[in-house]
Amino acid sequence: MQKILTHQRLFSISLVAVSLVxxxxxxxxxxxxxxILFLSVLALFQWFGTQEKAKMTPVFWAFIGFFVWACLSFFWSDDQQESLKAFRKLLPFLLLPISIQFVDQKSTKWxxxxxxxxxxxxxxxSIYCLLFANINFIETKDRSYFFYHYLSEPLFGMSAIYMSLxxxxxxxxLYYQAPxxxxxNKVLLFFLLVMIILLSSKVLVVSTFLILIADQLKRKKYKALILFIPLVLVMLWKSFSSDQIQQRVILEVEKTNVNEVLTTEKxxxxxxxxxxxxxxxxAKCFYELFDRDKKYIQGYGFLASQEKLxxxxxxxxxxxxxxxxNFHNQYLQTTADLGLFGLVMMLFLLLMGFKRALTEKSPLFFVFILLMTxxxxxxxxxxxxxxxxxxxTLYCLLYLQPLQRTSN
Structure with a gap:
């Protein structure tokens, strides 16, 4: 009985530890x-306590390999002082896959x-950010506080892009699992949908609605679409009525001169x-740098490409x-810092994620990999x-336990 209670207690602590991350x-x-450190220590403790042979899911070795390659880039780096930070900054690539693999996650509800x-x-x-937005609006009468970085910034300087993600x-x-x-669930779905629009990340707003519409069409929920699309249009209109958001859209459409960007010298x-x-x-700078320096395989070294850029x-x-x-593009950033070898490892993880999601019929895992891509x-x-x-974290959790759809 004592052993069972100890096991149950460790399971609860493990659940809390991963949730905290x-x-x-x-x-x-x-x-x-x-x-992350707490989870790692707990995983080590449980691994020693179970006396089981250590084993790792093969795909997880790609995370560790990515970390090791970034650390090795110190030896050929063009900026060794920056590349020395690889061990500290990229530790999650090492610690999280090992920890999540070894902590007790046998429960199907994990x-x-x-x-x-x-x-x-x-x-x-989100509620916290909206409260600050309301306070700032009352003081200034400026609606910009409800949108984009102005909305997310009160949360310890949080970027609107990452919060949107x-x-x-x-x-x-919530949409696929309905927990x-x-x-x-419906109230929370509506609230989060409003937040996605207010945060105004173009990629994530468009992706979210296209995925929703595609899913509804696939499931032949035409009646739901008749109600859903007008609602979305009204929400978008209210969101983009902000002068700040209007200016962002207008500038993107009218002020981007592709030929000028590619040909101007100063x-x-x-x-x-x-x-x-x-x-x-x-992207043009990336091409010119690689064409000049030929750093195709190994890159400039972790974080060393910033000086070149x-x-x-x-x-x-x-x-x-x-x-x-930085490059504002993870594919270019990875290639510039870690070369084509680093990019191949990153693409391998994405492709294996898609494969696992399709094989296990997990729409949530598929959408997660799609959003990250x-x-x-x-x-x-x-x-x-x-x-x-x-x-x-989410890759490891969903790879180990791909969640099938439970919501209709």
Missing amino acids: LVTLPLKNNLNSFS TTKILSYFSLGMVIC FIAFSFFF FKSWQ FGQVYHWTGFGLRLFQ TEKYQEYDLYPDFFSY LICITESVLWRQWGMVFFV
């Missing part, structure tokens, strides 16, 4: 790092419970960049505030702790 993501990084806590955590964070995943978890009572410090224009220019910003006479900007086009998401921990 996700729930603390929107909070300060040191809290999240402490959660992943569902953890993701339920994470989704509720994102609801609480967390909320979009939470939304689809709460029907009316509760932009000057007053050049008006759009999001797409800047990312196109960064900054040199390009200076060469094209960009405003100094841009000098700290898309957001990596516009953000160097895996080079930030928010994105790194989110990706590795």
